Amino acid sequence: MQNADIIIIGGGVMGSSTAYSLRKIGYDGKIIVFEKDPIYEFSSTSRSAGGIRQLYTTDINIQLSRYSLQVYKNFSSTMAIDGEFAEINFRQRGYLFLGSADMMGSFDKQKRLQNTYNVPSELLSTKELLNIIPELNLDGLTGGLYCHEDGYLDPYSVMQGYKKNAQKLGVEYISQEVDTIITEQNKVTGVRLVNGAEYRSRIVINCAGAWGVYLSDKIGIKIPVHPLKRQIFQFDTSVPLQKELPLTVDPTGVYFRHEGDKILTGFSEETKPGIDFTVKKSLFYEEMWPILANRISNFEQVKLTSSWAGLYSFNTADHNAIIGGHPSMEGYYMALGFSGHGMQQAPGVGQGLAELIYYGKYETIDLTPLRFARFSDNDLVLEDAIV
Numbered sequence: 001m002q003n004a005d006i007i008i009i010g011g012g013v014m015g016s017s018t019a020y021s022l023r024k025i026g027y028d029g030k031i032i033v034f035e036k037d038p039i040y041e042f043s044s045t046s047r048s049a050g051g052i053r054q055l056y057t058t059d060i061n062i063q064l065s066r067y068s069l070q071v072y073k074n075f076s077s078t079m080a081i082d083g084e085f086a087e088i089n090f091r092q093r094g095y096l097f098l099g100s101a102d103m104m105g106s107f108d109k110q111k112r113l114q115n116t117y118n119v120p121s122e123l124l125s126t127k128e129l130l131n132i133i134p135e136l137n138l139d140g141l142t143g144g145l146y147c148h149e150d151g152y153l154d155p156y157s158v159m160q161g162y163k164k165n166a167q168k169l170g171v172e173y174i175s176q177e178v179d180t181i182i183t184e185q186n187k188v189t190g191v192r193l194v195n196g197a198e199y200r201s202r203i204v205i206n207c208a209g210a211w212g213v214y215l216s217d218k219i220g221i222k223i224p225v226h227p228l229k230r231q232i233f234q235f236d237t238s239v240p241l242q243k244e245l246p247l248t249v250d251p252t253g254v255y256f257r258h259e260g261d262k263i264l265t266g267f268s269e270e271t272k273p274g275i276d277f278t279v280k281k282s283l284f285y286e287e288m289w290p291i292l293a294n295r296i297s298n299f300e301q302v303k304l305t306s307s308w309a310g311l312y313s314f315n316t317a318d319h320n321a322i323i324g325g326h327p328s329m330e331g332y333y334m335a336l337g338f339s340g341h342g343m344q345q346a347p348g349v350g351q352g353l354a355e356l357i358y359y360g361k362y363e364t365i366d367l368t369p370l371r372f373a374r375f376s377d378n379d380l381v382l383e384d385a386i387v
């Protein structure tokens, strides 16, 4: 039997940001991160689109993404190790929701809320849309909601930046799968691995992404989350665009951005919950491509170069993260249910969880609205801007 002070299950961006943040604020106990997939082949972080936006409709999501954006702006130098920059390729090329006439009222309301947090979001006219994407077909569009500070980054490099810095500060990563969390009389006492080994710890943080719900189920704690497949496609266009694209979301929900000189695109299609990584190219050819080709004529002739599927840890109750300690299982913490917006929240979530555990309260951003108990309190955080 081995001991730790804090065990984190899952070394993706959430687990690694939390481990690093604990050390950064001064926690010097023994932290172990268990990661079952050390090359991160199936982690959501590696399969993410990496979109970073402050364009949310709820106070807490705006605050979290605004904080995280400031961290990402300086990430390469603040997370440099021995003079080697932690390059995350953060392209602040903007984030743009294209809007039809019936969407503009809601965009205006969102913009006003975002501006109260100093987010420089703005409503764009169709003429202004053409300044950003000269090739855009304006059919069905009345304008857009845009934030020039936002954009996209390389999620894998963010995770590696956190992981390397956490390791440098003494956090131990072990490449093993946790079978279950061990509890005694409503207290967490450790974890048991699939190989049978047991580790004692009075604090266990569930950062197991789309798999986290199953670990929670095993100790009888139900959370309204399930894994949901999301697909991404990358293609070449025969005619290049004049300008680099912001991360652009069509009113249909199809989103696209540049990835180098290629285009990366995704869409939240109807799909059954579960662990599923199969790619159906028919989604691209039959549903997405007609929308893309209609919106930008350069996309009429495309060559698909790669495609993959990843998992959202999808919160079915209010599409938002569940963060913090469990009210009736002492020592059990979680950061789950990000529903497709975890990359833009990871720095703020790691910082918040670290503060909650080390100081016993949130200091930087009050993450209480995202507490587990909001479901029983009937105090959901309903976010309208979900991609």
Ligand SMILES: Cc1cc2nc3c(=O)[nH]c(=O)nc-3n(C[C@H](O)[C@H](O)[C@H](O)COP(=O)(O)OP(=O)(O)OC[C@H]3O[C@@H](n4cnc5c(N)ncnc54)[C@H](O)[C@@H]3O)c2cc1C
Pocket (backbone or CB within 6 Å): 009, 010, 011, 012, 013, 014, 015, 034, 035, 036, 037, 040, 042, 043, 044, 045, 046, 047, 048, 049, 050, 051, 052, 155, 176, 177, 178, 179, 207, 208, 209, 210, 211, 212, 215, 230, 231, 232, 266, 309, 310, 311, 312, 335, 336, 338, 339, 340, 341, 342, 343, 344, 345
């Ligand atoms: C296709 C797609 C597009 C996305 N686009 C965006 C976007 O544009 N912007 C944005 O902000 N977010 C986006 N997201 C969401 C974002 O990527 C996730 O919210 C974020 O990466 C979640 O990080 P995580 O650390 O919680 O999960 P993960 O990265 O999945 O990490 C969890 C880790 O836990 C490990 N694990 C699981 N069970 C165990 C166990 N029992 N024992 C040990 N280890 C275990 C897993 O191997 C995994 O590495 C997207 C996600 C997908 C799939």
